Amino acid sequence: MGDWERRTVAERAPHVPARDHEDVATVLITVKAYPAIGKKTGEAVCVAGVRLDSETPERIRLFPVGFRDLPRDKQFNKYQVVRLKVKRPTSDRRPESRTPDLGSLALGEQVGPDKGWAARAALMSPLVAATTTCELLAGAQREGGSAPSLGLVKPTVLGFTVEANPDYRPISEGPVTVDLFGHQKDLLEQSPVIAKFRYRCESRDCKGHVQSLIDWESGQLARRNRGRGVGEMLRLHRERFLDDLCGPGRDTHFYVGNMHQHPTDFLVLGVWRPSGAASRQGQLDLEP
Numbered sequence: 001m002g003d004w005e006r007r008t009v010a011e012r013a014p015h016v017p018a019r020d021h022e023d024v025a026t027v028l029i030t031v032k033a034y035p036a037i038g039k040k041t042g043e044a045v046c047v048a049g050v051r052l053d054s055e056t057p058e059r060i061r062l063f064p065v066g067f068r069d070l071p072r073d074k075q076f077n078k079y080q081v082v083r084l085k086v087k088r089p090t091s092d093r094r095p096e097s098r099t100p101d102l103g104s105l106a107l108g109e110q111v112g113p114d115k116g117w118a119a120r121a122a123l124m125s126p127l128v129a130a131t132t133t134c135e136l137l138a139g140a141q142r143e144g145g146s147a148p149s150l151g152l153v154k155p156t157v158l159g160f161t162v163e164a165n166p167d168y169r170p171i172s173e174g175p176v177t178v179d180l181f182g183h184q185k186d187l188l189e190q191s192p193v194i195a196k197f198r199y200r201c202e203s204r205d206c207k208g209h210v211q212s213l214i215d216w217e218s219g220q221l222a223r224r225n226r227g228r229g230v231g232e233m234l235r236l237h238r239e240r241f242l243d244d245l246c247g248p249g250r251d252t253h254f255y256v257g258n259m260h261q262h263p264t265d266f267l268v269l270g271v272w273r274p275s276g277a278a279s280r281q282g283q284l285d286l287e288p
Contacts, residue, residue: 002057005122010052013083014106025086025098026053027060028111028123029076030152031255031269034191034219035067043068043188045216048096048150048257048269050124052081057127059150061257062086062100068188074105078270079120081108092260093145117274129154133211133256133266134203140263149258152272155199157252158208160242162195162234170226191219192226193237197254197268211256213241215270245273 013026031048038044044064051058067075076082084105086098111119121128131151139147168190195213200206221240225233246252253272259265 002122002125006052013081013108016083016104016106018085022085025051026083029078029080032216033214033269034216035188059096061096076107079111094149096150128152132203133201133209134206145263151256152253153256154202154253157199157246159198162193162237164230165192165194168192192222211268213268245271
């Protein structure tokens, strides 16, 4: 189920010229982490998704992505199809990781809310709940950085904590730096909050996990609400990520992934949150 849908969407993705030895990936973007600054990469975003051009769907991590440096017409959304050239990194052994050639990036269709979560489920099956956090952690403990490092896991949510980030410093003076194209952009702010989920995965002997939430949506929500005061900002964050995205009637799953230098440290990269019925349909109309 979903093979026809994946082939149809992959075939409609824009053409990217490439030589025979170059790997061109057609990817449904599912994860955009909040930007971070690295010594080697500068400001970069960890992006993850599902390859639609492989025989069966495969997880892929694209890093580094200087998202805010991309031209406006190249800044993709979650659940948008993109096509670009990729290559295996020399220093990252995680099997899903690829270095993106952002100069080749071409944006395709948006599998948006108008098509429903069933559209996304059809493209991603059978990766939904194909593993557990305990299985990923055990693999990382055995194999280190060469073990599978991404998953979409089904949690039983036990709690959600959110607190003000003591290292947050607001930036109020507008553009103070330039991007790769010489355009002004705001200096990167840290997320105003530190948010963590506590949950059990579906492994029978799971003793529970506590993991930080680093989704771009989380950081941006806090930045939008910080002017309301700390108490209200935290309340609205809890309302969105616990009461809404993990509420009754949602078939909530977590996108989880580990850290390059610390393969046994996993984070919540985003939340898959369809209604229970939508996630199980897995069929849709993808006619243009």
